[in-house]
Amino acid sequence: MSFPPYRLLDRDHIAKTQAKFERLERLYHVGQQKAWDGKQVLADLLKKHGGIRIPDAKRIAIGEVFSVILWGELAAWSIACDLALMLEEPGAKMAATSQAHDEARHFYVMRDYLLELGGKIPPLDGYTATVLNDLLDTRRLSDKLLGMQLIVETTALTLFRAVAQARVEPVLSDLMPYYERDEARHVGLGVLYLPTVLKGADRLETARLRLFQLKLITMIGWGTHLKQRYFKDLGIDHAEAMRYGNRMVQEAFEGMRSSEGGQPRAVLASSAMMQRINEKAMEVFFPSQEAPQPAWQRAVVGFCGQLARVGDVALRMAA
Amino acid sequence: MRRQIVGSVVAASLFSVRMMLLAAAVVIERLGGQPAQKERAK
Incomplete structure (x- = not known):
């Protein structure tokens, strides 16, 4: 690609693309309007709630779950920078640049919160490390957009x-809506731009992308098994959270379909059969903690927990 | 590269195990077990 791309100044090109990418450009402007001062927000919340006062079991559980978020935010920051470099349309480039700004704030606020929380923050589990490294290493725009914007962000x-609703810890729970609001825009970048990227995917590329998503979803699912007891300690009902997450993915998919008018076949969530399998898997593997479970289901969930630990060890050894 | 290969092998293995367990769960349910979700819905 030669530089500078003079077509970006061409009136016909601008007229042709502006309507299509106007909503992407708006993500940048909304991001600018809604940018929050992380230092100030955290300081105010700590003051409001009189610091962080929680039992040790909850402190450990927050460390376990939020080390994933901390390193996830750092990876998202780098990936947003990659996207800002790779995307050519100014609207999309602006949205990715705005995301990089958000992710930098998310990272430093979470780092400062975890330092304030105290205790030992554990290293990243093998599953999350694999997902994040795959997304960081790939040079494919479609992989980064699908993996980060659609799967990891949702x-x-x-x-x-879930953390905000469960009132896990007052400072953290009050911090979450700030993160949530920003992340919704980041999903928006994927929803609005992915159909354009995936439009030219042939059968082989479609199959490759579906396998790639299957790998990411499998890793995230087993990573959730690994952290199951910590979710329980935090009072988070992962069955409810999973159902909510599934709705989010469906909404993102619906948004994609309406933005382009066609069906992006490379997106795994688009398949009705996958959707049915997914719902069944959630029912069996992530049952509600409050509802009584039959003995066979308790055995299955227990076995998955053990297997998740074996997989984690294997992945950590390979890292 | 080693990480990517091991990652893919682990993902494929765990995916297969999950699908087998899922199939077994469906069979158990059909044979008379009541899944917790349906119980709660009642």
């Missing part, structure tokens, strides 16, 4: 909502 959004 997973993060789900967790933020």
Whole structure:
């Protein structure tokens, strides 16, 4: 690609693309209007709630779950910078640049919160490390957009909502809506731009992308098994959270369909069969903690927990 | 590269295990077990 791209100044080109990418450009402007002062917000919340006062079990559980978020935010920051470099349309480039600004704030606020929380913050589990490294390493725009904007961001959004609702710890729970609001815009970048990127995907590329998503979703699912007891300690009903996450993915998909008018076949969530399998899997593997479970289901969930630990060890050894 | 290969192998294995467990769960339910979700819905 030669530089500078003079077509960006061409009136016909601008007229042709502006309507199409206007909503992407708006993400940048909304991001600018809604940018919040992380230092100030955290300081105010700590003052309002008199610091962080929680039992040790909850402190450990927050460390376990939010080390994933901390390093996830750092990866998202780098990936947003990659996207800002790779995307050519100014509207999309602006949205990615705005996201990089948000992710930098998310990272430093979470780092400062965890330092304030105290205790030992554990290293990243093998599953999340694999997902984030795959997304950081890939040079493919479609992989970064699909993996980060659609899968990882919706997973993060789900967790933020669950933590806020469960009133896990007052400072953290009050912080989550700030994160949630920003992340919704980041999903928007994927929803609005992915159909353009995926339009030219042939059968082979479609199959490759579906396998790639399957790998990410599998990793995230087993990573959730690994953290199950910490979710329980935090009072988060992961069954409810999973259902919410699933709705989010469906909404993102619906948004994509309406933005382009066609069906992006490369997006795994688009398949009705996958949707049915997914719903069944959530019912079996992530049952509500409050509802009584039959013995066979308790055995299955327990077995998955053990297997999740074996997989984690294997992935950590390979890292 | 090693991480990517191991990652893919682990993902494929765990995905297969999950699908087998899921299939087994469906069979158990059909044979008379009541899944917790349906119980709660009642």
